[in-house]
């Protein structure tokens with residue numbers, strides 16, 4: 261039996277993961293803002309805590325409460341998050357700041373608060389739900405990509421920092437999954453519009469609009485994949501979820517490799533001559 265701490269279990273991927281973990285007999289501490297999900301669980305299996313990632317001071321007490329209740333937490337999943345769509349030049353400071361509070365600073369604070377407890381118990385697994393947008397960005401979700409890229413970097417660096425302490429870290433980058441993510445209940449948009457961005461941002465928004473409700477990814481299958489990840493003896497630092505994420509990353513890697521090679525001479529021209 262494993263114990264999970266999962267943020268954002270009210271709906272979507274977080275809810276599916278919480279239910280999958282509970283269904284196999286694991287224990288779950290899950291966070292919500294308002295709406296408690298309808299989950300099938302024995303009372304001693306599930307603790308629901310209130311946590312809003314925009315309220316920084318509530319994060320440390322929630323982590324303390326979770327460890328006090330469970331004693332030991334095996335897997336921490338930073339799942340809560342949302343997207344912000346629109347051209348960069350129309351994003352306001354408050355909208356940008358809020359996005360980073362929820363998608364980056366909140367998870368950072370949560371991890372920082374949990375690490376002493378994970379060290380004390382001799383290990384654990386931190387799983388950060390990022391996005392394919394945090395590895396292969398597209399127009400219209402530039403700010404979301406930047407927050408998720410930061411979580412990718414945080415995860416990759418942290419995995420090396422804490423490996424000697426027995427703590428594992430994985431950044432999980434989903435493609436498009438059929439949750440509320442693209443619905444008005446979740447996604448946020450910049451104010452106003454500008455025809456200047458029709459070819460890039462407009463086209464991307466059109467594709468995302470057509471995709472809403474038709475995403476290829478099944479959140480319940482993602483939950484099963486996350487259970488496998490948590491059970492792995494040697495989990496990866498990076499994991500993609502979904503065939504669309506796979507394809508997008510393949511293209512990105514090919515482009516990166518080609519660009520590196522094209523600029524090889526410039527790259528290698530900067531060392532001191534005697535090195």
Ligand SMILES: NC(=O)c1ccc[n+]([C@@H]2O[C@H](COP(=O)([O-])OP(=O)(O)OC[C@H]3O[C@@H](n4cnc5c(N)ncnc54)[C@H](OP(=O)(O)O)[C@@H]3O)[C@@H](O)[C@H]2O)c1
Nearest residue numbers: 268270272273293312313340341391436437439440441446
């Ligand atoms: N679905 C996709 O296509 C997709 C693709 C790539 C990455 N992701 C990532 O996967 C994660 C889960 O998204 P999802 O698809 O399950 O979306 P979702 O259905 O919109 O669920 C989002 C969850 O995050 C919670 N949340 C949002 N803002 C919060 C805040 N300020 N504080 C605390 N919790 C907050 C929501 O709680 P409330 O119910 O209270 O709003 C909800 O539980 C996110 O990190 C997202 O960026 C999703």
